[in-house]
Amino acid sequence: MIKIDTITKMFGDFIALDSINHAIDHGKLVALLGPSGCGKTTLLRIIAGLERPDSGSVIMNNVDVSDKSPKDRGIGFVFQHYALFNHMTVFENTAFGLRVKPKKDRPDDAIIKSKVKDLLKLVQLDWLADAYPSQLSGGQRQRVALARALAIEPKVLLLDEPFSALDATVRRELRKWIRQLHDELHITSIFVTHDQEEAMEIADTVIIMNDGKIVQSGTPDSVYDHPVNSFVYNFLGDVNRFDGKLHSGNFTAKHDSGWHYAHNDASEVVGMIRPHEIDISLEPGDTFSYKAHVTSYRSSGPVMKIQVQGDIDMQMIDVEISKSRFCKLTIDEGSIVYLNLQEIRVFVDEGAGI
Amino acid sequence: MQKQYAIETGDNKFSLIVFIGLTYFFVIVIFILPLLLVAQMAFEKGFQEYLRNIIENDTLQSIKLTIVTTLIATGLNTVFGIGAAWLITKYSFRGRNILLTIIDVPFSVSPVVSGMMFVLLFGANGWFGEILSANNIKIIFAVPGIILATTFVTLPFVVRELIPVMETIGKEFEEAAVCLGANGWNLLFKVTLPSIKWGLLYGVIICSARSMGEFGAVSVVSGHIRGVTTTVPLQVEMLYNEYRFTAAFSLASLLMCIAIITIVIKTVIEDKKVKSNSTNKKGSFNDKN
Numbered sequence: 001m002i003k004i005d006t007i008t009k010m011f012g013d014f015i016a017l018d019s020i021n022h023a024i025d026h027g028k029l030v031a032l033l034g035p036s037g038c039g040k041t042t043l044l045r046i047i048a049g050l051e052r053p054d055s056g057s058v059i060m061n062n063v064d065v066s067d068k069s070p071k072d073r074g075i076g077f078v079f080q081h082y083a084l085f086n087h088m089t090v091f092e093n094t095a096f097g098l099r100v101k102p103k104k105d106r107p108d109d110a111i112i113k114s115k116v117k118d119l120l121k122l123v124q125l126d127w128l129a130d131a132y133p134s135q136l137s138g139g140q141r142q143r144v145a146l147a148r149a150l151a152i153e154p155k156v157l158l159l160d161e162p163f164s165a166l167d168a169t170v171r172r173e174l175r176k177w178i179r180q181l182h183d184e185l186h187i188t189s190i191f192v193t194h195d196q197e198e199a200m201e202i203a204d205t206v207i208i209m210n211d212g213k214i215v216q217s218g219t220p221d222s223v224y225d226h227p228v229n230s231f232v233y234n235f236l237g238d239v240n241r242f243d244g245k246l247h248s249g250n251f252t253a254k255h256d257s258g259w260h261y262a263h264n265d266a267s268e269v270v271g272m273i274r275p276h277e278i279d280i281s282l283e284p285g286d287t288f289s290y291k292a293h294v295t296s297y298r299s300s301g302p303v304m305k306i307q308v309q310g311d312i313d314m315q316m317i318d319v320e321i322s323k324s325r326f327c328k329l330t331i332d333e334g335s336i337v338y339l340n341l342q343e344i345r346v347f348v349d350e351g352a353g354i
Numbered sequence: 355m356q357k358q359y360a361i362e363t364g365d366n367k368f369s370l371i372v373f374i375g376l377t378y379f380f381v382i383v384i385f386i387l388p389l390l391l392v393a394q395m396a397f398e399k400g401f402q403e404y405l406r407n408i409i410e411n412d413t414l415q416s417i418k419l420t421i422v423t424t425l426i427a428t429g430l431n432t433v434f435g436i437g438a439a440w441l442i443t444k445y446s447f448r449g450r451n452i453l454l455t456i457i458d459v460p461f462s463v464s465p466v467v468s469g470m471m472f473v474l475l476f477g478a479n480g481w482f483g484e485i486l487s488a489n490n491i492k493i494i495f496a497v498p499g500i501i502l503a504t505t506f507v508t509l510p511f512v513v514r515e516l517i518p519v520m521e522t523i524g525k526e527f528e529e530a531a532v533c534l535g536a537n538g539w540n541l542l543f544k545v546t547l548p549s550i551k552w553g554l555l556y557g558v559i560i561c562s563a564r565s566m567g568e569f570g571a572v573s574v575v576s577g578h579i580r581g582v583t584t585t586v587p588l589q590v591e592m593l594y595n596e597y598r599f600t601a602a603f604s605l606a607s608l609l610m611c612i613a614i615i616t617i618v619i620k621t622v623i624e625d626k627k628v629k630s631n632s633t634n635k636k637g638s639f640n641d642k643n
Contacts, residue, residue: 048533050529050532050533069532070529070532070533071532071533071534071535071536075533076533077529077530077533079526079529079530081526083526083527083529083530084530085527085530085531085544085545085548085549086549087548087549096531096534096536096544097534097535100531100534100535100536100537100540100544101535145530148530148534149533149534151534152534152535
């Protein structure tokens with residue numbers, strides 16, 4: 001288990017991490033998710049020992065490692081841009097961690113050889129053992145970097161935006177593969193990402209950060225279904241946003257558009273709803289109460305993305321419906337439509353400004 | 355190669371020919387002709403005489419002194435260069451910019467002034483003059499002074515070459531090595547040095563070429579003691595002043611040869627440097643997932 005105990009880190013006047021506390025369970029694949037500049041990479045580097053916190057401590061398996069150097073923490077680190085040694089072959093890169101061990105701990109050459117071979121087989125690159133990094137594709141390089149990090153049998157694997165330098169197809173394949181690898185090896189792994197889809201898809205636990213603080217953490221489902229504030233809700237997918245007020249349990253958007261939402265009273269609130277949670281109809285009805293007209297639409301894979309503008313408040317709203325439903329509705333630009341906004345969530349918080 | 359159409363079309367053709375002609379004219383008048391003349395003067399009295407001029411005792415001594423000075427000065431500057439470049443590129447500390455500026459001082463100060471600085475410090479009437487003479491240590495008008503002056507004048511070459519190289523490489527390789535358990539020694543010899551080797555070699559070559567040819571600073575601190583404190587450039591000057599032109603030019607031709615060899619090595623290394631910097635391009639193996 002890794003415990004992060006009130007860690008604070010400043011860069012000049014900028015607060016990168018603001019007294020962070022968290023515990024990460026053994027054997028989990030954890031995503032540190034957040035927008036750029038939220039402190040997630042700094043946190044990862046502090047866990048690795050590549051950065052020193054201004055205060056607070058890192059505890060691994062009940063041992064305070066705050067004053068230990070990276071090599072004494074039992075970690076493997078995978079860098080965003082691979083950081084492979086260009087003057088060494090794939091084999092030598094992978095063997096590096098074993099070869100630099102102090103003499104008494106260093107395994108025999110034969111053992112190193114067989115171990116590196118096994119590792120390269122594990123990352124499916126044994127056929128490239130004699131190649132140099134410059135001859136590999138991005139995905140291959142990242143897998144070599146992974147094999148190299150695993151060679152020293154780390155207790156924790158730390159990955160800094162491991163997929164972000166790869167193109168979309170390779171990225172998807174590699175992240176699926178990493179998930180499989182994790183299921184095989186069960187090494188506690190923490191990876192940093194700004195891509196919510198990536199985090200939701202492969203992590204056991206997602207830790208969402210913003211402005212140097214942990215905003216929420218939990219399983220991908222729990223953070224998606226129960227966001228603690230508007231920032232999390234906004235960060236995990238597309239949203240339509242309505243500023244408004246609460247009056248006796250009813251949400252009223254600033255520009256009154258005649259629909260309501262039950263919640264405790266508060267003066268300044270924000271209502272949010274995802275495009276796919278909005279239903280659309282050509283006829284007004286009990287729930288279809290928000291009148292708007294279609295300004296544009298385009299298809300995107302299996303769904304239609306429709307943009308409408310509210311007739312009273314003039315707000316632009318994105319709506320997403322399936323293609324088959326779109327065909328039944330016979331909508332065109334300028335059509336008058338009625339929206340069902342019943343699934344709107346109201347957040348009473350300050351984190352809305354993202 | 356992509357052709358530069360803008361220059362080769364129409365009206366520009368004439369001016370292009372003029373400029374190319376002018377360039378060649380200057381290269382020939384300012385570089386090639388003098389070089390040929392030096393060679394001609396050196397061999398004026400035949401190869402036998404040339405050889406005799408070179409192996410003359412004082413001249414041989416000056417060659418020896420130059421080699422020793424160059425080895426020590428370049429060695430010191432290499433160690434200093436790696437250390438300083440590493441410090442400047444990997445850490446941000448108070449006084450970093452001042453250090454960067456100070457490193458350039460030998461470039462901007464006239465070598466004669468550099469030599470005089472050392473006379474003021476270590477000369478008979480200098481700051482440390484009394485202590486030195488009391489302990490019977492001679493620096494000015496002796497070999498140590500020559501080495502000091504040469505080291506000072508050539509100090510920026512290796513650092514200046516390494517700073518941009520290390521900046522492009524960045525911190526990540528070393529961080530990766532540290533995470534994998536490398537100690538400082540492993541880091542230096544297995545990661546840092548191999549990745550900067552071409553830049554380093556380039557700096558070392560330039561530094562040693564400059565050390566061999568240094569005249570101004572060395573002239574001030576040397577005292578021109580024949581066969582003891584004369585380096586090759588000083589010996590050339592002394593021979594010339596004694597109207598022994600053939601001998602002077604024979605020795606000068608030696609410096610010239612070293613210069614030409616340096617340029618050739620430099621060109622080869624520069625080519626390697628460019629190649630090793632571009633290894634981040636897409637590879638030739640296909641991604642087989």
